[in-house]
Amino acid sequence: MSAQSSAQLSPIQRMLKGPLGLILVFAISVGASYLFVLSPRSLIVRLLLLGSLLLIYYMPQKGWIKLLFGGVMLLIVLPYLGLFNPFLMELGFQIAAFATLALGLNIVVGFAGLLDLGYVAFFAVGAYLWAFFGSQQIWHMDEPPGTFTIYPTFPFPAWWFWPFLIVGIIAAAITGIMLGFPVLRLRGDYLAIVTLGFGEVIRVLANNLDKPINLTNGPQGITPIQRPPLPAYFTSQEFLNQLSDIAGRPISLNDIYGFFFYFVAIVVLIIAIFLARRLDNSKLGRSWTAIREDDVAAVAMGVPLRRTKLTAFAIGASFSGAMGVIYAANRTFVSPETFSLTASISILVMVILGGLGSIPGVVLGAAIVTLLNIDFLQTLSLQLSSLRQGSGFIPLTSIPWSSLPTQLDPARYQRLFFGLLLVVMMIFRPEGIIPSQRQRLELHEEPVDEPEGAVIEGEIEPDHKLEN
Amino acid sequence: MRVRRPNPLMEILRPLGQLLLFILGSSVVISGITILIAVLIRGTRTDMDLLQITLVLLPQVLIDGIVLGFMYATIALGYTMVYGVLEFINFAHGEFFMFGAFAGVELLIWMQGQGWLPADQSVMAYVFLGLAIIVGMIVSGTISVTTERIAYRPLRGAPRLVPLISAIGVSFLLQDVMRFYQSAVNGAFYRSFPTFGGFSERITLFTLPLDGRDITIAIQLTSIVIIVAGIVMLVGLNYLVNATRLGKAIRSVAQDRNTSYLMGVDVNRIIALTFLIGGALGGAAGVLWAFRFTRADPYMGFLPGLKAFTAAVLGGIGSIVGAMLGGMVLGLLESFAASYLSIFTQGAFGAEYKDIFAFAILILILIFRPSGLLGGKTTQKA
Numbered sequence: 001m002s003a004q005s006s007a008q009l010s011p012i013q014r015m016l017k018g019p020l021g022l023i024l025v026f027a028i029s030v031g032a033s034y035l036f037v038l039s040p041r042s043l044i045v046r047l048l049l050l051g052s053l054l055l056i057y058y059m060p061q062k063g064w065i066k067l068l069f070g071g072v073m074l075l076i077v078l079p080y081l082g083l084f085n086p087f088l089m090e091l092g093f094q095i096a097a098f099a100t101l102a103l104g105l106n107i108v109v110g111f112a113g114l115l116d117l118g119y120v121a122f123f124a125v126g127a128y129l130w131a132f133f134g135s136q137q138i139w140h141m142d143e144p145p146g147t148f149t150i151y152p153t154f155p156f157p158a159w160w161f162w163p164f165l166i167v168g169i170i171a172a173a174i175t176g177i178m179l180g181f182p183v184l185r186l187r188g189d190y191l192a193i194v195t196l197g198f199g200e201v202i203r204v205l206a207n208n209l210d211k212p213i214n215l216t217n218g219p220q221g222i223t224p225i226q227r228p229p230l231p232a233y234f235t236s237q238e239f240l241n242q243l244s245d246i247a248g249r250p251i252s253l254n255d256i257y258g259f260f261f262y263f264v265a266i267v268v269l270i271i272a273i274f275l276a277r278r279l280d281n282s283k284l285g286r287s288w289t290a291i292r293e294d295d296v297a298a299v300a301m302g303v304p305l306r307r308t309k310l311t312a313f314a315i316g317a318s319f320s321g322a323m324g325v326i327y328a329a330n331r332t333f334v335s336p337e338t339f340s341l342t343a344s345i346s347i348l349v350m351v352i353l354g355g356l357g358s359i360p361g362v363v364l365g366a367a368i369v370t371l372l373n374i375d376f377l378q379t380l381s382l383q384l385s386s387l388r389q390g391s392g393f394i395p396l397t398s399i400p401w402s403s404l405p406t407q408l409d410p411a412r413y414q415r416l417f418f419g420l421l422l423v424v425m426m427i428f429r430p431e432g433i434i435p436s437q438r439q440r441l442e443l444h445e446e447p448v449d450e451p452e453g454a455v456i457e458g459e460i461e462p463d464h465k466l467e468n
Numbered sequence: 469m470r471v472r473r474p475n476p477l478m479e480i481l482r483p484l485g486q487l488l489l490f491i492l493g494s495s496v497v498i499s500g501i502t503i504l505i506a507v508l509i510r511g512t513r514t515d516m517d518l519l520q521i522t523l524v525l526l527p528q529v530l531i532d533g534i535v536l537g538f539m540y541a542t543i544a545l546g547y548t549m550v551y552g553v554l555e556f557i558n559f560a561h562g563e564f565f566m567f568g569a570f571a572g573v574e575l576l577i578w579m580q581g582q583g584w585l586p587a588d589q590s591v592m593a594y595v596f597l598g599l600a601i602i603v604g605m606i607v608s609g610t611i612s613v614t615t616e617r618i619a620y621r622p623l624r625g626a627p628r629l630v631p632l633i634s635a636i637g638v639s640f641l642l643q644d645v646m647r648f649y650q651s652a653v654n655g656a657f658y659r660s661f662p663t664f665g666g667f668s669e670r671i672t673l674f675t676l677p678l679d680g681r682d683i684t685i686a687i688q689l690t691s692i693v694i695i696v697a698g699i700v701m702l703v704g705l706n707y708l709v710n711a712t713r714l715g716k717a718i719r720s721v722a723q724d725r726n727t728s729y730l731m732g733v734d735v736n737r738i739i740a741l742t743f744l745i746g747g748a749l750g751g752a753a754g755v756l757w758a759f760r761f762t763r764a765d766p767y768m769g770f771l772p773g774l775k776a777f778t779a780a781v782l783g784g785i786g787s788i789v790g791a792m793l794g795g796m797v798l799g800l801l802e803s804f805a806a807s808y809l810s811i812f813t814q815g816a817f818g819a820e821y822k823d824i825f826a827f828a829i830l831i832l833i834l835i836f837r838p839s840g841l842l843g844g845k846t847t848q849k850a
Binding site: 189412423424 | 634638644645828830
């Protein structure tokens with residue numbers, strides 16, 4: 001991110017300017033961390049902690065300072081705090097995992113402008129790949145689900161996880177190409193429906209390929225799936241005891257794996273961000289922009305339409321495939337339910353909420369939606385169910401909480417929030433929270449606070465809207 | 469579109485003839501292919517005579533398929549009309565269908581609570597069912613117009629994907645709004661269609677003597693009601709679009725929005741009316757669907773919606789006759805897949821794969837003939 005002129009800073013950014021701002025951000029981060037140690041279960045403190053990461057992103061400082069700050073927070077402070085509440089690591093893992101997925105979808109939808117509503121299918125390919133080879137499913141192929149016993153050994157040793165990470169990437173990319181090859185000549189909205197259909201096909205296959213050969217174990221899902229081996233030191237009782245002393249609570253092997261997967265996901269996310277940024281600025285990225293804006297003109301300029309679209313599909317899918325393998329190992333369980341249309345749409349919501357084509361936006365969108373999904377709504381549900389067990393009444397009414405049906409659990413209404421978010425974003429802010437420069441120019445009517453003489457790389461100015 | 473003076477009688481007879489042709493044509497073709505497959509793979513099974521089984525099942529499968537086809541066709545009309553006018557896939561159409569179903573079911577449940585619904589066959593049963601269908605149409609039409617006004621109209625000039633994403637949002641939103649409402653009011657999120665009027669009774673059409681056994685071919689009263697209702701709606705819509713002033717305005721907006729505006733057509737009103745008609749047809753189909761499958765739930769609109777869209781594309785999206793044909797073909801194919809797939813593959817692939825069938829057809833059609841079976845040249849407006 002290049003240094004911005006002070007004229008176009010937002011009010012928040014103006015507050016965070018200079019050394020004083022640096023100290024302020026530092027104080028907020030430390031304060032949030034301290035609060036977390038005091039009350040590790042509070043949702044508000046969690047939000048504050050993640051909000052301080054956002055502040056680090058927003059503060060108008062030199063790039064390396066922001067990187068240093070962010071790096072320390074992500075790689076040292078958060079794992080340390082994770083000792084006090086393992087849920088923080090789970091949250092971090094999920095946010096990083098979904099951010100990677102959203103970055104992959106962003107390449108397809110944001111960069112290349114191809115609306116893919118079945119994106120989770122590639123995630124499923126990666127997940128089922130490791131689920132199949134990393135569990136004992138190979139030995140159960142001729143037995144129907146629910147009839148076999150679990151053996152102590154596995155056909156593939158656990159370290160195969162790492163090679164399969166690569167295999168997952170390749171397999172997902174190939175699936176992307178296989179889907180893309182026939183359908184990519186369709187126009188945008190048809191493509192959306194076909195990819196949706198493809199997502200459903202993958203889910204139906206996962207549900208039903210327990211016969212004639214038991215490949216997926218049907219709706220019951222595959223379990224147990226192996227986790228990659230850790231160095232002996234990290235799993236030793238001595239190390240666990242040391243950590244337990246710091247945390248003041250017993251640390252188990254599962255907690256260690258929580259930290260491990262958090263780090264893996266963060267590393268993958270960083271690689272994904274790096275790749276996405278490089279791709280956006282590459283020749284390929286400019287070809288994507290060109291076909292997104294006007295494919296006829298792009299072809300006339302010599303952009304190979306089919307191949308460019310296929311690469312977008314393949315690369316987007318490969319992000320998802322890698323995360324699928326990691327996800328399967330993290331959960332040690334894979335079932336078709338995870339790969340529903342709702343999952344595809346939730347990834348789409350992340351991309352749209354954050355800003356189509358905008359890398360920081362997509363990561364922020366992933367963080368918000370994941371928080372909403374696994375933290376906010378769940379906490380709300382827990383609160384509600386504890387109220388339901390009490391003898392209180394709903395405020396302003398004479399209805400007791402206990403008469404509230406469990407069907408009204410907020411955690412069951414993800415679709416409501418996703419739908420609302422999509423409609424509201426499309427009507428009021430189609431360019432997202434952190435818009436990419438191009439989308440902002442295209443989708444917002446009023447003249448933008450464009451820095452004078454700014455040159456947007458490889459872009460021809462849109463012919464309208466800029467003239468007023 | 470040709471300029472001709474519509475002859476009201478012809479506008480009723482022509483679609484009737486077309487419908488009959490489509491039903492007969494697709495039934496014959498699909499049955500023929502199935503029988504051919506049965507003959508070809510007859511030798512693979514020793515435990516039963518495949519050909520005989522196929523023939524025994526055939527009439528029932530055909531009836532089921534035609535009933536399903538009428539429902540798909542009715543839903544597909546909503547997609548096709550909106551697409552014709554706006555070039556926009558109304559993703560939330562399946563949810564309008566679901567709202568219609570709930571409205572009809574709620575009304576009937578209320579009537580049952582009042583003790584009005586007769587248990588046996590009577591004229592009143594048909595009157596009440598008709599009333600439920602009309603209420604379903606009103607509710608769906610209203611929701612449809614409201615959605616257009618709030619979520620689609622502000623986005624009309626935006627890039628193509630923007631209204632589509634908004635429509636997906638509306639679809640998700642409506643599903644959970646209904647779920648929330650039903651959970652809050654009833655404690656469960658689905659509703660069962662009340663049993664009344666003796667609609668589940670089967671009428672024996674004929675009996676087939678086979679190997680000394682008599683196989684009865686019967687049709688449920690439900691199926692007859694759905695077929696009749698479907699015919700009335702399809703013919704009515706055809707009449708509306710092809711023989712009335714309003715229909716002319718709709719067709720002109722579909723052809724060229726700006727020019728129709730200059731010719732004095734109130735484009736916004738016509739688009740709203742298109743949504744009203746499409747939504748109302750969807751609502752009627754929703755009530756019929758709940759009637760057939762005896763249940764309404766908030767997620768019921770998704771798959772039928774998707775399949776009806778497939779039907780619309782199959783017939784040639786934007787074409788009303790095409791939607792009827794597409795719906796019929798898809799209904800029959802699905803019914804055949806559900807019955808024969810498991811028999812032909814010795815149980816390796818069962819009826820679960822019938823949904824995949826629809827998607828496979830969609831993909832194949834879009835690849836090889838994107839204009840659909842009846843479509844002319846493809847118009848790809850940017």
